[in-house]
Amino acid sequence: MEQTLVAEWSQHKPIIRAEQVDHYYEGQNGWIHALSDVNLEIPRKEFLCVIGPSGCGKSTFLKIVAGLIKPSSGTVLLNDAPISGPGPDRGIVFQEPALFAWRTVLENVEFGLQMQKIPKAETRKRAQAILEIVGLGHVINLYPYQLSGGMRHRVAVARAWALPNADLLLMDEPFSAIDAINRMTLQDYLIDTWMQEKRTVLYVTHDIDEAVYLADRILLMRPSPGRIGRYFQVDMPRKRDRNSPEFNALKNLITEEMHKSADPSEDLRDSVVETAK
Ligand SMILES: Nc1ncnc2c1ncn2[C@@H]1O[C@H](COP(=O)(O)OP(=O)(O)OP(=O)(O)O)[C@@H](O)[C@H]1O
Ligand SMILES: [Mg+2]
Incomplete structure (x- = not known):
């Protein structure tokens, strides 16, 4: 009984908690303050999109959560434990789909499952099911090499999604190299996959339209130094209609805020906007 209660309670705890994260890189002319005092929580199964001007630290934050770099100070907790490196509990998709050229589509998707020693029959079944989706x-x-660019991106997404223990998917502009029409198709596949099997997604994008289409919540970061700007809650039911007035109103609002956020004299810190109720 007690165990069940603990299990239920932990379902409601954030999967990610960042506490006072700062990060510096050594640049040619001194230190670059890439992230300043980042504090945030990501609830389990949330689709969080991170947007913001180039250089505001989006990829840096994602790499810290991926365990690829350690923050200069502060901590990021994954399920209450500090992140000390990459792990099978996180799937990562970058802008360029890094597929194994010598493996078929199916074998590419099976790879992560094989690494985790999942039985062969189960691996095949799961990989096939995700590829169908x-x-x-x-x-x-x-x-x-026999696939189009968009198909290769779909394989990369399927490969990350197939990992049964990857509660958290980290995506850094996975579709930004794709033309606008195909990008929309990919967004649909992604949201279909997420609706069928919900995971927590941390998704970095430059594209405000994409963020409004996909996210439960959007974090707008500010540059110089990179930091939390403002959150937008997106409560429109899925699948969303890009032509609806609410969709466009939110897009316009975020575009305006993005322009303001590039201006360091505007301080939007810690403000929260609720929209599209
Ligand atoms: N390996 C590195 N060495 C030195 N500086 C770096 C390194 N990686 C990133 N930076 C700097 O840190 C800052 C944040 O970079 P980051 O890549 O996190 O930004 P971003 O928000 O992802 O930008 P973009 O939208 O262009 O991808 C930038 O000023 C960048 O030049
Ligand atoms: Mg980036």
């Missing part, structure tokens, strides 16, 4: 059921035996 992302619309690649008919090309599972092709090699990456």
Whole structure:
């Protein structure tokens, strides 16, 4: 009984908690303050999009959560434990899909499951199921060079999603190299996958339209130094209608804030905006 209560309670705890995170890089002309006093929580199963001007520390924050770099100070807790390196509990998708050229689509998706010693039959079943969801059921035996750019991105997403223990998916502009029309298709596949099997997603993008289409909540970061700006709660039901007045009103509001946030004299720190109720 007690154990059940503990399990239920932990479901409501944030999966990520960042506390007073600062990060500096050594640049050619001195230190670059990439992140300043970042404090945030990501609730379990939330789809959080991070946007903000170039250089505001989005990728730095994602890499810290991925365990690829250690912050200069502060801590990031994943399920209450400090992150000390990469792990199978996090799937990562970067801008360029890094697929294994010598493995088929199916074998690429199976790779992470094999690494985790998941039984062969289960691995195959799961990889096939995810590939169906992302619309690649008919090309599972092709090699990456035989696919279009958009298909390769779908394989990368499927590969991250297939990891059964990856409660957290980290995506850094995964579709930014794709043309606008195909990007929308990829966003649909991604949101279909998320709706069928919810995971926590930390998704970095430059594209405000994409953030409003995908996110439960949007974090706008500010530059110089990179820090938390403002949050936007997106309460529109999915799938969202890009032509609806609410969708466009929110897009316009965020665009305006993004312009303001590039101006260091405007301090938007810690302000929260609730929209589209
Ligand atoms: N390895 C590095 N060495 C030195 N400086 C770095 C390094 N990586 C990032 N920076 C600097 O840190 C700051 C934050 O970079 P980061 O890549 O996190 O920004 P970003 O918000 O992801 O930008 P973009 O939207 O262009 O991808 C920038 O000023 C960048 O030049
Ligand atoms: Mg970046």
